Amino acid sequence: MIRTGRTQAALLAGKTVRAAARRLGHGGTALPGLVAERVDPDLVRALGAQLECSALITGTNGKTTTARLLASILQEAGRTVVHNRAGSNLMRGLAAALVEAAGKDGRLPQSAVGVFEVDEATLPSAAAATPPQVLVINNLLRDQLDRYGEIDAIRERWQHAIRSLPASTTVALNADDPLVATLADDVRGPVRFFGIEDELDSVDDHAAEAHWHPETGAEFVYDRIFYAHIGHWRCADDGRSRPNPEACARGIAPAAGGVAFLMEIDEASTQVGLPLAGLYNIYNALAAATAATVLGADLDSTTTALAGARAAFGRQECLSSDGHVVRILLGKNPAGLNEALRTLQGRDDALHLLVLLNDGLADGRDISWIWDTEWEALAPRVDSVVVGGRRAADMALRLEYAGFPAPRARQADIGRALDRALAGLPDDAELTVLPTYTALLDVRARLSARAGAPPIWEEA
Amino acid sequence: MARRRLRVAVLYPRVMNLYGDRGNVMALQARAAARDVDLEVDSIEIGDGWAPDETDIVLIGGGQDREQRRVQADLHARSRALQDFRDADGVILAVCGGYQLFGRSYRDNHGGVLRGAGVFDMVSIHPGPRIQRCVGNVVALWEGDTLVGFENHGGRSYLNEGTIPLAEVVVGFGNNGGDGLEGARIRNAFGTYLHGALLPKNPRFADRLLQLALQRRYGENELVPLSDAAEIRAHAETLHRSLRGRR
Incomplete structure (x- = not known):
């Protein structure tokens, strides 16, 4: 052969x-x-x-x-x-x-x-x-x-x-x-x-x-x-x-x-x-x-x-950490993130968000696209938000313009951002993570390590 | 103080918005509202009417070469009106592709020459698809402060004598990657390759545009300062990312 x-x-x-x-x-x-x-x-x-x-x-x-x-x-x-x-x-x-x-x-x-x-x-x-x-x-x-x-x-x-x-x-x-x-x-x-x-x-x-x-x-x-x-x-x-x-x-x-x-x-x-x-x-x-x-x-x-479809890595994937459901929705470009945000608008619980913006080569070093994403409609549904990643401050500014509550924390380091996001959650609240591509790899690895195992369960 | 009003004309917002340039409109709106100034926004697409006398600020953003070719004839037909607006101290901000089109001419990636609006005495030349584009974070010195943003352009721009540069490049390519200059200014007309969006995280520069427009319309010189905490953090973060390069 x-x-x-x-x-x-x-x-x-x-x-x-x-x-x-x-x-x-x-x-x-x-x-x-x-x-x-x-x-x-x-x-x-x-x-x-x-x-x-x-x-x-x-x-x-x-x-x-x-x-x-x-x-x-x-x-x-x-x-x-x-x-x-x-x-x-x-x-x-x-x-x-x-x-x-x-x-x-x-x-x-x-x-x-x-x-x-x-x-x-x-x-x-x-x-x-x-x-x-x-x-x-x-x-x-x-x-x-x-x-x-x-x-x-x-x-x-x-x-x-x-x-x-x-x-x-x-x-x-x-x-x-x-x-x-x-x-x-x-x-x-x-x-x-x-x-x-x-x-x-x-x-x-x-x-x-x-x-x-x-x-x-x-x-x-x-x-x-x-x-x-x-x-x-x-x-x-x-x-x-x-x-x-x-x-x-x-x-x-x-x-x-x-x-x-x-x-x-x-x-x-x-x-x-x-x-x-x-x-x-x-x-x-x-x-x-x-x-x-x-x-x-x-x-x-x-x-x-x-x-029987299961979510791919970071695409509406659900993990579990510290007793909370953690849902990850990759948003790596304006069309993808806008669709992810629209999906969230369909939910009726108050949202706790961890928004992660990196500007690595695989993310695109230009982060100007965040100004073409439609966060405004989601703002009234958001209970709390933590921003992280190397361009956390740019994202925080975008969210301030959208009328979001002031972030509970801003951390360039994604591990610390995740810690802060999980630490402040009410009991039974779900955490929704919106990462760019390299931030997804980072936060996903940390969540797996916290759970001590691969995804416990996956769903839509 | 009586409530004041400014009108912004955004040229071709549907197609000249490649790099989040609508953030510039959002920044002017928010910063005007914080000073009890109503900012009305007129979108001017191809073929739409425009009333320069009622306009205080003209904005144009970036677009691909294809989009620039598309709007060029309509824009060129407005050259006289835009130059008159400039000479009447109207405030103009032209970004990236819009900046190129506000010069005298732009030879695009196909070698075709687009005649510009002639607001800036400047020519831009695309050296062809095989030559590296100018891409990356930019830091430029402007009036004792810094402007930060991102550039992504194939064309190189060269200023003639009637036009002064907006800023000096510290990190990045700027107008052409050769003379260390970034952007252009004539009277109250500003052109730049920086997007990001530019105005949200360069609040002093955004306020300069507002202040020039208020001065022209109402004779006011001062703007009430804003706290700008999130703005300054975003500015500092971009500075840091630019100076440290990629990690």
Whole structure:
């Protein structure tokens, strides 16, 4: 199966590093992949060629959750899945997942299916190394402008990647994001759209990014905006409009800890109870279901797997600490944080918040986006707030403008911020943590250490 | 004292708001309200009318090159009115992409030349997509104080003689990464690459804009000081992050 000595060496190097890392207590890192890729830059192609089929999942938000949902649908359908579950979505993360799944002889399990989330900028190299049966693009939102440059540049990269895909690749696109749906023009093979068919209330987001068609320049107008610039759009001048989705959600209603909706895929339909709250998770579920259909999974497996969905790391994840429920909602860019804040508005208890703002490379060093997030509507519901992270003072100022109560504490150090947040909680009160990406890694590790175990329980 | 009123015209708020620039409007509103000044905000999108005589402050924020190309014709058609407003000591704050468009011209990332509003005697040139953008935290010296913020721009701006720089760069690139200058000023018109948003955590600079506008409309010189505790902390934190670099 392994054709070159170099690939064999890379595989063994990766496995050795992985074993060593596990002994040192670092599970699931991309380090084995990094090492293996250094030894053989062609490793992903060499190992990936054995997969029966694969899915690549990209987009600004929802990659991790969508990939997890797709993997669990496929597992429910009895398939063997190779998945970069740890969320490392650069080439090294794909390499790490393949190295882990391969035997010492370099063989992957029989008929394994690859499910890989890929970073927006990594899509071209990932698609070239393992041409997928299905590529999912969920959304294109403003994120980390200091790292990626302007969002037009990302869309151009995607266009190039899509044009070089074989005609056998199906591309699943979000019909409701005009920056994504209009990528269909560049697809050589089949296109499948997913979207929401519901008359939900329209929102007006300051994080909205799409105003004009990237190629024709026609202005987008909206009958309805679900979040950011995602909704029912059409072009003002030229009659182009949101495509009719092959997979859609209707009759959306809140349900205990999540949402219920009717999912229609082509002629079939199924009632879905998704234990994850927020509209963005409906898009994640639709994206996963669309890809699962392309990969041959049946609708029953989809329904069952979605009903048993568990929150990904830090995405509405619930932990327990010091006798309190601690709920973590990652908010790493304006669209994602605004959706998290809207989810909180649906709750009826008084909120105790720990808001953590870091400006590391993985967060985006530019924190100006906090001025495009909509905290004002939440302010009356907030009982207490602690701010933390390296830009705690900037966040405190933003919250003061939003009419929040004065913070109980401001701590650059996230451990101390967490201590202060837990120490002042009333009995039985829940703590809601809103961290940026590196703050999530930090606070999550501390919460696990406090609990002395991995998450005690997870839910929506 | 009688309740006073100021009017702010925000140019293209829907599309020129890449870096949280609406925080600047929020800061002016909050700081005016704390001084019993009602701040009315007019949003001026492409094709909208604008009444310069009733306007005290003009704001424009940042946008991608695509957005700048989009608003350029509309903005250029307002050049005369904006220059007259400047010459009548109207207060202007132009940030990042808006700053570039308020110069004489901007050669963008595609090599096309956009004619600007000519409020500042300045040309901006994008050296092409292969050249590094100017990205990072900025500290600049301004009137014995510091301005702090974040810059992220491809274009480099060069001031001609009629325009003085707003500030001197301590950390960061500023106008062009070469001459150590940041921003531009003519009369009461200010341009800068700093966002953050700029005004919330640079309260002295925000007050300067308000004070100039009140002086012009009502002949007032003094603003009641505010406590600004959270503002000063945010300013200091940004200073610290800039001077320490990345950790």
